[in-house]
Amino acid sequence: MDDFIEAKTKDIQMALSQLGKRMEGGDDSELVHWVIVEKLACSPRPLRHHPLYGGSRRNIAPEAAPLVREWALLIQCLGIKSIISLMHARELTYYEKLDLGAHSMIEFYKSQGFEVAHLPWEDPHHSSTSSDQVRTKLLAIRADALEKYDRLRKPVLIQCSAGIDRTAPLGGIHI
Numbered sequence: 001m002d003d004f005i006e007a008k009t010k011d012i013q014m015a016l017s018q019l020g021k022r023m024e025g026g027d028d029s030e031l032v033h034w035v036i037v038e039k040l041a042c043s044p045r046p047l048r049h050h051p052l053y054g055g056s057r058r059n060i061a062p063e064a065a066p067l068v069r070e071w072a073l074l075i076q077c078l079g080i081k082s083i084i085s086l087m088h089a090r091e092l093t094y095y096e097k098l099d100l101g102a103h104s105m106i107e108f109y110k111s112q113g114f115e116v117a118h119l120p121w122e123d124p125h126h127s128s129t130s131s132d133q134v135r136t137k138l139l140a141i142r143a144d145a146l147e148k149y150d151r152l153r154k155p156v157l158i159q160c161s162a163g164i165d166r167t168a169p170l171g172g173i174h175i
Contacts, residue, residue, distance in 0.1 A: 005169075008035075012042055012168040020162060023049035031074055032157060035171045038079065039154050042171040044163040045087055046071040046095075046105075056161070058094065065098040072112040075157060082115040082152035084145055086160035086167060088122045117148035125165045138169055145170050 015033040022030070023044075032041035046068045047053045053064045060068075085106060095105045102108040109116045121141050124134045149156055160166035 009169050009171070012171045013164050016042060016044065016163040016168060020044060020049040020164075024051055024054065026051050031071065032078060032080075033163075033171075039156070040149075040171065041078070041080065041155060041157045042163055042167045043075075043157055043159045044167075045085075045091065045159055045161050048161055048163075057090075059096075060094050060098060062097045062099065065100055068095070068098060068100060068108070072109070072114075076112065076114075078155075080114070080155050080157045082117070082154070082156045083109050084117045084119060084148055084152070084156060084158045084170070085109070086119055086121045086141070086158070086170070088120045090122070091161050115152050117145070117152060119144055119148070121160070121166050123161055123165055141166075142170055 012033060012035060019030055019033055022028075028050075032043040034041050047060055047064060048055075050064075050067065053060050053067065087105065092105050095108075100108040100111075102111045106116055106118050119141055121137060122129070124137075129137070145158070158167045158170050
């Protein structure tokens with residue numbers, strides 16, 4: 001089973017990496033990678049790979065607020081009903097200067113009609129966490145995400161910042 005999960009995780013990481021590169025090139029015709037069609041999708045956070053406003057560990061300019069609203073609308077048009085967000089507090093601050101009519105991105109998602117489960121997890125790529133600690137955290141988050149997924153309306157979108165280091169290992173378990 002672990003080999004299957006690992007292989008699926010790598011597939012999702014590759015798909016999201018390619019998706020990010022297309023977005024960075026200005027092609028936003030796809031915003032998610034469907035792991036289980038009409039049930040489970042994975043994606044980066046809004047505008048993470050935008051050619052002008054994107055980037056790692058970068059605040060998003062206030063004038064990008066309409067693009068975040070458009071992202072939410074497009075996600076709704078894909079049929080997404082719920083979001084499991086793995087964004088850590090620091091990543092949520094990237095959106096603080098945007099006037100989205102909500103106190104935080106998590107509250108913005110809720111205001112747009114999504115059911116939301118927020119499971120904050122610091123990006124292991126940007127922390128000094130040991131691989132053993134990352135594995136322990138992954139197993140805990142995975143168990144929590146499975147429980148949340150069972151209760152949330154489908155389809156569910158799992159997202160972190162880039163969609164690779166945290167989202168893919170969760171999507172790889174075929175919730």
